[in-house]
Amino acid sequence: xxxxxxxxxxxxxxxxxxxxxxxxxxxxxxxxxxxxxxxxxxxxxxxxxxxxxxxxxxxxxxxxxxxxxxxxxxxxxxxxxxxxxxxxxxxxxxxxxxxxxxxxxxxxxxxxxxxxxxxxxxxxxxxxxxxxxxxxxxxxxxxxxxxxxxxxxxxxxxxxxxxxxxxxxxxxxxxxxxxxxxxxxxxxxxxxxxxxxxxxxxxxxxxxxxxxxxxxxxxxxxxxxxxxxxxxxxxxxxxxxxxxxxxxxxxxxxxxxxxxxxxxxxxxxxxxxxxxxxxxxxxxxxxxxxxxxxxxxxxxxxxxxxxxxxxxxxxxxxxxxxxxxxxxxxxxxxxxxxxxxxxxxxxxxxxxxxxxxxxxxxxxxxxxxxxxxxxxxxxxxxxxxxxxxxxxxxxxxxxxxxxxxxxxxxxxxxxxxxxxxxxxxxxxxxxxxxxxxxxxxxxxxxxxxxxxxxxx
Numbered sequence: 001x002x003x004x005x006x007x008x009x010x011x012x013x014x015x016x017x018x019x020x021x022x023x024x025x026x027x028x029x030x031x032x033x034x035x036x037x038x039x040x041x042x043x044x045x046x047x048x049x050x051x052x053x054x055x056x057x058x059x060x061x062x063x064x065x066x067x068x069x070x071x072x073x074x075x076x077x078x079x080x081x082x083x084x085x086x087x088x089x090x091x092x093x094x095x096x097x098x099x100x101x102x103x104x105x106x107x108x109x110x111x112x113x114x115x116x117x118x119x120x121x122x123x124x125x126x127x128x129x130x131x132x133x134x135x136x137x138x139x140x141x142x143x144x145x146x147x148x149x150x151x152x153x154x155x156x157x158x159x160x161x162x163x164x165x166x167x168x169x170x171x172x173x174x175x176x177x178x179x180x181x182x183x184x185x186x187x188x189x190x191x192x193x194x195x196x197x198x199x200x201x202x203x204x205x206x207x208x209x210x211x212x213x214x215x216x217x218x219x220x221x222x223x224x225x226x227x228x229x230x231x232x233x234x235x236x237x238x239x240x241x242x243x244x245x246x247x248x249x250x251x252x253x254x255x256x257x258x259x260x261x262x263x264x265x266x267x268x269x270x271x272x273x274x275x276x277x278x279x280x281x282x283x284x285x286x287x288x289x290x291x292x293x294x295x296x297x298x299x300x301x302x303x304x305x306x307x308x309x310x311x312x313x314x315x316x317x318x319x320x321x322x323x324x325x326x327x328x329x330x331x332x333x334x335x336x337x338x339x340x341x342x343x344x345x346x347x348x349x350x351x352x353x354x355x356x357x358x359x360x361x362x363x364x365x366x367x368x369x370x371x372x373x374x375x376x377x378x379x380x381x382x383x384x385x386x387x388x389x390x391x392x393x394x395x396x397x398x399x400x401x402x403x404x405x406x407x408x409x410x411x412x413x414x415x416x417x418x419x420x421x422x423x424x425x426x427x428x429x430x431x432x433x434x435x436x437x438x439x440x441x442x443x444x445x446x447x448x449x450x451x452x453x454x455x456x
Contacts, residue, residue: 159438
């Protein structure tokens with residue numbers, strides 16, 4: 001493969017460190033597709049004869065059928081998927097196979113194959129994330145009015161609805177999908193035809209190959225074409241951000257499933273038991289999603305460090321670009337699928353959630369707001385008055401709405417019996433009617449809008 005430049009073959013160490021076929025064989029479908037587009041262009045431009053182009057195309061289809069049936073063989077002497085395919089092609093159709101590599105290099109070949117693979121991974125991620133959004137919207141619609149405690153600092157803050165809480169994750173996933181879409185738009189340029197680094201002297205048609213492979217256009221600089229891995233970093237950045245959102249959602253389910261909370265009963269299919277404690281039902285799927293986020297962020301970091309100091313154009317360091325992307329894509333797909341199943345199949349214990357929402361003086365802000373609206377008191381003063389009411393209720397071990405009116409009047413004489421209509425958890429959530437608020441009507445409106453967006 002190295003031609004006449006070297007008198008001796010590589011050492012065993014060089015052979016092992018140089019071979020990428022154990023992992024880049026995953027690119028075989030993209031490599032076949034790009035090679036077929038390339039030879040079709042060579043034929044159309046009369047760089048190779050029509051007869052040779054047909055023979056090469058049929059040979060590539062035969063190689064693809066073998067790979068599909070038996071997998072890609074790993075011959076480390078052939079180094080990578082590109083030479084593995086070309087070698088097998090030569091065995092099938094003879095010396096004419098050597099014309100396939102006219103006007104291209106492995107540099108633009110791998111850049112093209114890898115872009116195609118990452119583009120497919122983006123599409124897979126988007127499909128999975130849409131399914132997760134559907135699950136979130138469906139459950140949010142079921143629980144638009146189910147009351148639960150909203151937290152800050154993991155302390156009870158204000159009552160919210162479960163539907164509102166789930167729709168918060170819908171919004172996060174929507175941003176994740178937008179990041180993947182943005183990355184896809186940017187990566188959708190074809191490097192094929194940039195050759196090793198300087199372009200080619202053959203009169204090729206790069207627009208033809210770009211169109212055949214579904215790219216919007218060819219790349220505009222041959223040096224950048226073979227050295228760019230921004231598309232892989234864009235994918236990893238979007239995957240890392242998405243994994244953080246999935247990890248947060250997983251953590252919610254882990255907390256909610258614990259006995260002190262008891263907000264959910266997780267599906268058996270996404271839980272495990274203990275080898276010693278028969279009563280345990282562990283949220284292992286959620287914990288693994290939480291753990292996978294660290295690995296995905298690590299994949300991003302690995303490729304960033306690999307690329308940070310490379311001069312133009314291609315360096316062999318870039319052979320290490322694919323393992324972190326492959327790993328992150330696999331982990332992300334598993335994580336998305338796990339959380340989709342968890343959202344769809346979990347039983348929410350709404351009675352327990354509502355009881356918890358009544359603890360911790362969650363309607364204290366409603367008392368302050370009532371004082372502002374009904375007694376025309378500045379909010380800071382109302383905040384102070386409410387704080388005194390909370391202190392009294394805490395001393396007596398009762399909820400705010402269980403304090404006698406007489407005691408509230410001692411704190412501030414402007415409080416009257418109308419205040420009790422504002423202190424229930426139902427009144428609290430119903431009052432939050434501002435755009436994006438937790439009021440059931442607002443949640444139902446947002447669910448309806450989301451269903452339209454998702455085409456449901």
